[in-house]
Amino acid sequence: MSRTIVAAAAQLGPIARLDTRKAVVERLIALLGEAASRGAELVVFPELTLTTFFPRWHMTDPDEIDAFYETEMPGPDTRPLFETARRLKIGFYLGYAELAVENGVKHRYNTAILVDRNGEIVGTYRKIHLPGWDRPQPGRTAQHLEKYYFEPGNLGFKVFETMGTRIGMAICNDRRWPETYRVMALKGSEMILVGYNTPDDHTGHFDFDSLTQFHNQLSLQAGAYQNSNWVIATAKAGHEEGSNLIGQSMIVAPSGQIVAMATSTADEVIVAKCDLDMAALYRKTIFDFARHREPEAYRLIVETRGPVSD
Template sequence: MARIVHTASAQMGPIAKSETRRDTVKRLVALMREAKGRGAELVVFTELALVTFFPRWLIEDEAELDSYYERQMPGPDTQPLFDEARKLGIGFYLGYAELVVEDGRKRRFNTSILVDRSGGIVGKYRKVHLPGHAAPQPGRRHQHLEKRYFEPGNLGFPVWRAFDGVMGMCICNDRRWPETYRVMGLQGVEMVMLGYNTPYDHTGHPDIDGLTQFHNHLSMQAGAYQNATWVIGTAKCGIEEGSNMVGQSVIVAPSGEIVAMAVSLEDEIITARCDLDLGRRYRETIFDFARHREPEAYRLIVERKGAVPPAA
């Protein structure tokens, strides 16, 4: 019997700095309702879906900085999203800034959660590959200070059994790193959900930045194909507080093919009928890790890396 998950990617247009959480949650609820109306049972929201992308600014007042983070999930402002999910019988992935006290100190993470159809949290992920800088860079119109405002995630890349399959999560820059998908792929992941807030000027090199849209899709398609998994990529996009951000939210099949893509730079729902068994064909043939993957060879390469002469 086929395992079909009708899935939606809920792209978001810009969130203004002045926009309240309650207003933003209303937008999320509206997207959730549209997704449900189109038959979805799982909707993937974006990275930092509750606030504007605040790492573009140097924020030195700690109280102001703390205002962008969630101390609990759900909280008073986000509870309506969970209530609506329970009412509609739809699950969701949500990215947000998390503030917690762990190991006796205040800690900040770029976080996502997976919520089931009953409104219960199935799992939590914290972004591992933080881009940008810890200190402001001269000459930049917009900063990218994720390394200042977040710690690298400390939960690894776990997977969860939910929606009749094996589900994984990652966030934004994680999508560019093959280890992200491979660690989950070795655990049999069948769907990877990720949200991203990616500006066009994120490297400062015009030749690289000009390929931002290409690299965005390349990384997700390669990760999907090489690990035989669905990938649901959801953007925050448009011109947000003067920063031009990439859209092109996609749903990618285990074949590496894009089966749905957003066409606007606004709030937009795209959907696909995701057959989780489609990945099995690739895991039993081309990417049968047990038969074809050679971890011993990789270990030897790592051990011998000192024998390779350094570049001149």
């Protein structure tokens, strides 16, 4: 008998700057309940689930900035989500802005947590591939300042054994980098969970931005297929504070096939039964890493950050 897990991507429509955490969490609880009613055992929420995508603005007031970050998880506003998940016996992935104090020093991360069916946090990931800039760019109506608001994650790409499978996590821009999937696949992941907020105007070049949805599908399908993993990818979507977020949440099989995709840019749940042994099949054939990989030929990947000449 094959091993299966019913997974859901719980897409969120736009969140306004003035929306409260309480109001957002109420939406999450409604999505969690719908997913559970459709048999889901694991739900994936988007990147920065609890707030609007605030890196589109350049803020300088520390108090204004701090208001977008969580200092504890769960906190007073998010605890009802954990309690609901525990009651429904459903696990979830949640992305948020984290304000952490480590060795007496304040740090800001773009973070995701993995919560099991008992409502307990079993894994934490901090976004490694931060896109955008560390200062405002002249002539742009919408900024992309993740490097200004966050520092690169310091936890690496871990795999967590929970809920009958082995799960890795990534956030938004991570999904575009093949190293993201490969590291977790080498650690034995069977599922990779991804939350994202992706606008269709992030570069300002029409020829590039017009392919945003295609690039989203391409990166998720390639990552799933080339690493024999299920990928559950969930978006924040819709017209949010002047920015068009693409949505297109999807569940991708280890074959690279899309088995479910959101059809709106609103709050929406998509569900699929994921055959975990499908990942094993691909690892015994095309992507038998131990038999076919040649790491000596790839050393340049980890020895330099940018292009080099032979």
